[in-house]
Amino acid sequence: ETGVTQTPRHLVMGMTNKKSLKCEQHLGHNAMYWYKQSAKKPLELMFVYSLEERVENNSVPSRFSPECPNSSHLFLHLHTLQPEDSALYLCASSQTGTSGISYNEQFFGPGTRLTVL
Amino acid sequence: GENVEQHPSTLSVQEGDSAVIKCTYSDSASNYFPWYKQELGKRPQLIIDIRSNVGEKKDQRIAVTLNKTAKHFSLHITETQPEDSAVYFCAAIAYSSASKIIFGSGTRLSIRP
Numbered sequence: 001e002t003g004v005t006q007t008p009r010h011l012v013m014g015m016t017n018k019k020s021l022k023c024e025q026h027l028g029h030n031a032m033y034w035y036k037q038s039a040k041k042p043l044e045l046m047f048v049y050s051l052e053e054r055v056e057n058n059s060v061p062s063r064f065s066p067e068c069p070n071s072s073h074l075f076l077h078l079h080t081l082q083p084e085d086s087a088l089y090l091c092a093s094s095q096t097g098t099s100g101i102s103y104n105e106q107f108f109g110p111g112t113r114l115t116v117l
Numbered sequence: 118g119e120n121v122e123q124h125p126s127t128l129s130v131q132e133g134d135s136a137v138i139k140c141t142y143s144d145s146a147s148n149y150f151p152w153y154k155q156e157l158g159k160r161p162q163l164i165i166d167i168r169s170n171v172g173e174k175k176d177q178r179i180a181v182t183l184n185k186t187a188k189h190f191s192l193h194i195t196e197t198q199p200e201d202s203a204v205y206f207c208a209a210i211a212y213s214s215a216s217k218i219i220f221g222s223g224t225r226l227s228i229r230p
Contacts, residue, residue, distance in 0.1 A: 043206065043220040090160065105151060108160040
């Protein structure tokens with residue numbers, strides 16, 4: 001499959017569960033992102049991994065833990081979540097910062113719809 | 118902190134009329150301004166973008182204008198059609214940093230038949 005893929009597409013979990021979201025990009029990009037999309041709120045950038053930098057958003061609770069083993073794969077590990085964490089989690093990738101050619105169009109995955117009971 | 122304000126939050130226009138959505142940003146390092154369209158249940162997709170060295174860009178019925186001095190940019194959709202109904206997001210991004218990405222809160226556009 002081309003572009004950005006995410007699994008699972010839907011996830012229901014209890015507050016005591018541990019689960020992981022997976023994202024894979026097939027675009028040769030060097031940056032990957034996790035966003036949270038809740039109703040009536042802007043897209044919230046949670047984490048960024050790129051060749052240039054790794055950014056951890058200090059406002060994101062520690063119950064969300066990202067992992068980026070290589071430039072094509074990104075995980076979001078979830079543990080002891082709260083009902084208010086229910087949202088659509090979007091992964092995105094872009095090409096950024098290097099070789100004098102910089103553009104930052106975000107290519108989004110289809111998202112994982114997370115429900116925390 | 119840096120932010121992007123987007124207005125209006127909802128917009129309803131008659132089919133065939135024009136729609137305008139406006140965004141204002143605060144980070145002077147921003148130099149790339151994309152617009153994304155998100156249909157119900159689907160992922161956001163880029164529809165048009167503009168870079169800071171350009172004042173206006175047009176692609177068929179869609180156009181974007183940028184006023185860098187005033188730090189605002191706008192999306193214009195002419196001859197609206199039912200398939201234009203969606204949520205539209207603006208964003209302000211700095212080329213140089215993967216983390217300087219701020220999205221507006223979105224505009225829900227509805228096209229009345």
